[in-house]
Amino acid sequence: MKFWRNPEYQTLRSELTPEGLFLDRRALMAATGALGAGTILNPLTADAAPQKPQAAGAPPATAPTAAQAPQPGAALTARKTSYAVADAWSSEDAVTGYNNFYEFGTDKSDPARFADKMTVSPWSVSVEGETDAPRTYTLRELVDYSKLEERVYRHRCVEAWSMVVPWVGVPMADVIRKLKPKSSARFVQFETYLNPKEMRGVRLPVLDWPYVEGLRMDEAMNELAFVAVGVYGKALPKQNGAPIRTVLPWKYGFKGTKSIVKIRFLKSQPPTSWNKAGANEYGFYSNVNPEVDHPRWSQATERVIGGKGFNERRRTEMFNGYSKQVASLYAGMDLAKNY
Amino acid sequence: MKPLTLIALCAPAAYAAAQWALGFAGLSNELGFNPAEWTHHFLGDTALRILLVTLAVSPLRDMTGWAPLGLIRRRIGLAAFAYSAAHILAYLWLDLLWSLPALWDDVLKRTYITLGMAAFAAMIPLALTSTNGMIRKLGRTSWEKLHRLIFPITLLAVLHHLFMVKGNQPEPLIHGAILAALVAWRLAKRFRRSDPEASA
Numbered sequence: 398m399k400f401w402r403n404p405e406y407q408t409l410r411s412e413l414t415p416e417g418l419f420l421d422r423r424a425l426m427a428a429t430g431a432l433g434a435g436t437i438l439n440p441l442t443a444d445a446a447p448q449k450p451q452a453a454g455a456p457p458a459t460a461p462t463a464a465q466a467p468q469p470g471a472a473l474t475a476r477k478t479s480y481a482v483a484d485a486w487s488s489e490d491a492v493t494g495y496n497n498f499y500e501f502g503t504d505k506s507d508p509a510r511f512a513d514k515m516t517v518s519p520w521s522v523s524v525e526g527e528t529d530a531p532r533t534y535t536l537r538e539l540v541d542y543s544k545l546e547e548r549v550y551r552h553r554c555v556e557a558w559s560m561v562v563p564w565v566g567v568p569m570a571d572v573i574r575k576l577k578p579k580s581s582a583r584f585v586q587f588e589t590y591l592n593p594k595e596m597r598g599v600r601l602p603v604l605d606w607p608y609v610e611g612l613r614m615d616e617a618m619n620e621l622a623f624v625a626v627g628v629y630g631k632a633l634p635k636q637n638g639a640p641i642r643t644v645l646p647w648k649y650g651f652k653g654t655k656s657i658v659k660i661r662f663l664k665s666q667p668p669t670s671w672n673k674a675g676a677n678e679y680g681f682y683s684n685v686n687p688e689v690d691h692p693r694w695s696q697a698t699e700r701v702i703g704g705k706g707f708n709e710r711r712r713t714e715m716f717n718g719y720s721k722q723v724a725s726l727y728a729g730m731d732l733a734k735n736y
Numbered sequence: 737m738k739p740l741t742l743i744a745l746c747a748p749a750a751y752a753a754a755q756w757a758l759g760f761a762g763l764s765n766e767l768g769f770n771p772a773e774w775t776h777h778f779l780g781d782t783a784l785r786i787l788l789v790t791l792a793v794s795p796l797r798d799m800t801g802w803a804p805l806g807l808i809r810r811r812i813g814l815a816a817f818a819y820s821a822a823h824i825l826a827y828l829w830l831d832l833l834w835s836l837p838a839l840w841d842d843v844l845k846r847t848y849i850t851l852g853m854a855a856f857a858a859m860i861p862l863a864l865t866s867t868n869g870m871i872r873k874l875g876r877t878s879w880e881k882l883h884r885l886i887f888p889i890t891l892l893a894v895l896h897h898l899f900m901v902k903g904n905q906p907e908p909l910i911h912g913a914i915l916a917a918l919v920a921w922r923l924a925k926r927f928r929r930s931d932p933e934a935s936a
């Protein structure tokens with residue numbers, strides 16, 4: 398691990414918690430020019446992305462068949478988009494080596510160590526409920542691999558840390574339209590693969606397996622909602638939810654569902670895993686909100702993981718900096734109650 | 737025996753310090769992508785496990801009949817205090833940037849930190865009275881009575897851990913089970929002693 402002082406360390410550091418010590422936010426933004434909601438989706442930064450996808454050295458994509466999608470790590474071709482935060486990408490090591498995927502264990506290094514056993518090919522996703530096209534879909538039926546795009550989103554974990562991740566995939570709305578939900582469908586639920594033989598973490602009742610998550614239909618159709626099949630220009634590694642996962646950048650990370658095997662369209666709000674585990678701590682919405690603390694820790698700031706600084710922190714932004722795109726979804730709702 | 741104990745008790749601190757030194761030197765180390773989290777977990781776990789070891793000393797002495805074990809109990813307990821203090825200092829440094837008001841806010845607001853602070857506060861009188869002089873001053877019986885605080889302290893530390901983890905994780909329950917076994921052993925011993933047939 399590289400470990401050196403970021404030139405912005407002092408600025409970032411002075412951003413931190415001690416109540417009463419906050420700098421004027423606007424002055425700070427002007428000083429650093431790189432922080433704050435205003436810069437989050439700046440199209441101008443897309444071309445000047447801090448790093449290029451490191452596809453070099455990745456194994457070549459295998460010949461596509463109807464059922465098979467690229468193997469984890471295979472190079473993918475994706476179009477750059479303006480959905481890119483201005484900050485430098487987190488190191489690929491951090492994104493693939495430090496994450497939560499409780500099916501493989503609760504330590505952040507467990508997924509990278511143990512996800513290897515998971516079978517991700519062939520893969521299919523069954524689609525059920527309020528839809529005119531209920532059946533089993535192959536990955537290539539769900540995702541058009543010729544239309545992949547790259548989106549650099551900030552990933553904010555409910556545990557008060559964040560990363561900047563270059564996902565590769567397609568808008569969730571495109572996928573959902575293919576699945577023909579009926580007008581009666583008001584919610585969509587995603588379910589993660591479950592196989593105790595391949596997932597050592599599910600032997601313990603840490604959560605009520607399988608992992609399920611859900612969204613209101615209008616949330617799922619929002620322009621930011623994303624279905625990822627790759628990261629860093631390559632097909633998703635298993636620990637990051639291969640072969641297909643959801644990414645909802647304005648919500649805490651756990652609202653995303655990894656290794657999806659089932660999509661259900663529903664009339665009423667579905668149960669979700671963390672909400673079942675602790676309803677007072679994890680709400681259905683779980684939108685990133687610096688003003689509503691988790692009962693056990695503050696959500697006002699976040700530790701930056703995979704950056705170059707030492708013990709870097711930044712202030713957490715409302716909706717993770719994506720207010721412009723998503724605030725209207727929650728107009729009139731009390732976000733302290735609907736956390 | 738005593739110097740060996742001291743070395744064993746310092747080993748985790750040396751290990752943690754070495755990881756940090758390697759980290760600052762840019763060399764490969766165990767800190768991972770979140771050095772603060774690693775440090776909190778390492779020091780917290782070490783503090784709690786040393787508390788459990790402290791509580792295991794007298795059962796071990798009774799089982800093995802090896803009296804010298806009793807001599808190292810106090811320094812093991814003191815090490816638990818030192819690791820707890822280091823754990824809290826690391827939190828103050830890496831998370832709160834030395835803001836004591838922020839620490840106090842956490843103590844008031846977050847149950848798991850309230851419990852951790854209660855555990856630490858209760859350890860202070862034990863640490864202060866750990867010298868030979870203090871034992872003499874207090875007298876054996878009241879000293880021992882005071883130092884029975886280690887049981888609720890360890891329980892508080894287990895609860896501190898239990899209240900912080902997400903989901904149903906096993907580690908706090910394992911620590912809790914060990915504590916329960918150590919308490920049960922003492923209760924059984926007391927019961928045997930007061931049982932006239934057993935002592936006959």
Ligand code: HEM
Pocket residue numbers: 773776777778779780781782783784787820823824827849852853855856893896897900
């Ligand atoms: C004011 C007092 C204390 C504070 C502020 C504090 C703070 C913390 C924090 C921030 C964590 C990490 C939480 C996380 O990463 O989610 C932690 C973990 C822990 N602490 Fe404390 N702590 C305190 C006292 C104590 C004491 C006195 C002990 C034991 C004697 C202790 C034992 C532990 C243990 C066992 C863990 C869990 C480590 C793991 O998950 O592996 N703490 N504490």
